[in-house]
Amino acid sequence: MDTTLRADCANCFGLCCVALPFAASADFAADKPAGTPCGNLREDFGCGIHARLRDSGYRGCTVYDCFGAGQHVSQVLYGGTSWREEPTTAAGMFAVFPVVRQLHELLHHLDEALSLPAAREVHPGLRAQRDTVAALTRKDPAALIGTDVDACRREAGPLLGRASELARAGARGGRRDRRGADLMGARLRGADLRGTSLRGAWLIAADLSGADLRLTDLLGADLRDADLAGADLTGAVFLTQPQVNAARGDGATRLPGTLTRPAHWA
Structure with missing residues (x-):
């Protein structure tokens, strides 16, 4: 980058x-x-x-x-x-x-x-x-x-x-399209979301703890207060630092190498 x-x-x-x-x-x-x-x-x-x-x-x-x-x-x-x-x-x-x-x-x-x-x-x-x-x-x-x-x-x-x-074509979970989906507060703990398009999705306060978000497209997704504890975002596509900063994570959250773990995370 x-x-x-x-x-x-x-x-x-x-x-x-x-x-x-x-x-x-x-x-x-x-x-x-x-x-x-x-x-x-x-x-x-x-x-x-x-x-x-x-x-x-x-x-x-x-x-x-x-x-x-x-x-x-x-x-x-x-x-x-x-x-x-x-x-x-x-x-x-x-x-x-x-x-x-x-x-x-x-x-x-x-x-x-x-x-x-x-x-x-x-x-x-x-x-x-x-x-x-x-x-x-x-x-x-x-x-x-x-x-x-x-x-x-x-x-x-x-x-x-x-x-x-x-x-995302090589993601084992396929290429599901959830663009713009209203997932505010959704219970997605441990969900397999590999290869899913979550472009512009509303994920405010969603429970994504332990979720597999590898190769997930997160362009424009609203992750404010989303729980990413233990989630795997390795290779997530178009994930930005402001999105990560707005979410909640922990020491077990896996981020792409280009992003930094926020100091305010647990």
Whole structure:
């Protein structure tokens, strides 16, 4: 995986802590409008409560991942000059950040599809699509803000879908289609879900403990508070760090090698 698609907070101007809004809820302890710095943001752009975010009521911050958009906007698009140093850039910087974040997430999925040996037949198309999206991220910020991200996703969708089909073809459990399924709170403890497409499925608070999710397509699946204790997600397709961060797991949960076990897991 491209390391530039991983968050590097040390080279970011705290963009997720300023550009994005949040509302007082189970995920955030207070309201904050878009474009306003979080009260916990320090002068050096670090977080004053980073080590105790969840205990302080900011669980949402521990789930979020910018896929490297923060440092790209800060260092590449704005040349390392922060919105504090040059206030006239603030509005543009905050507006372009969520656009780049979405494009970087798409690049992450395209990179993963290119890493799947079984999807070799669509690699040329995937490479071409990746080059197109990567070029967009290097455009002038004013032009980037107007990018039709949904159109980019529609163009990449068939390629990612075919890559998933090819990767899951060898799964012993077959290629069951549960795309968009409402599985909120479902009891799926120990379920054999190998090769299943759970794209866009609602798995909020589902019991997936001990489930076999090898080669399962989880693109866009909502895993908030899903129980992944002891589950095997080895080779899960299009699973992202934010999805893992939003779920609950333990020391026995098996993750793809490209993902990190969240510090807040048991």
